[in-house]
Amino acid sequence: MWIGGFLIVGAAAHAAIFMVRDYDPTTRYNDLLDRVLRHRDAIISHLNWFFLCAHFVWAFSLMFLFSGRGYWQELIESIVWVHNKLTVAPATQPKALSIIQGRVVGVTHYLSGRIATT
Numbered sequence: 001m002w003i004g005g006f007l008i009v010g011a012a013a014h015a016a017i018f019m020v021r022d023y024d025p026t027t028r029y030n031d032l033l034d035r036v037l038r039h040r041d042a043i044i045s046h047l048n049w050f051f052l053c054a055h056f057v058w059a060f061s062l063m064f065l066f067s068g069r070g071y072w073q074e075l076i077e078s079i080v081w082v083h084n085k086l087t088v089a090p091a092t093q094p095k096a097l098s099i100i101q102g103r104v105v106g107v108t109h110y111l112s113g114r115i116a117t118t
Contacts, residue, residue, distance in 0.1 A: 028034050
């Protein structure tokens with residue numbers, strides 16, 4: 001499997017090298033490479049969107065990894081650690097609820113969301 005990926009990446013790299021090395025704007029006017037080079041600002045914008053979307057997918061899959069393997073505590077501990085490093089942390093520290101208080105909050109959120117969406 002990795003050999004195929006190596007060959008594909010190598011072939012694409014050589015093709016890119018040859019396209020750039022042999023590029024002559026007078027004979028290659030308005031072909032694919034010329035249009036790509038003229039629209040590089042739009043391409044960079046698309047690469048920025050790809051960068052953002054890739055990080056969203058990474059964060060989303062990491063969330064599923066934590067939840068699927070039962071490591072939510074690690075995620076919560078890291079969030080609490082960062083929160084405690086802030087200077088405003090003691091003033092905004094969340095308070096622990098009892099099980100009954102947590103259930104009341106959960107049911108309230110569930111019902112208010114149900115009312116808002118129906």
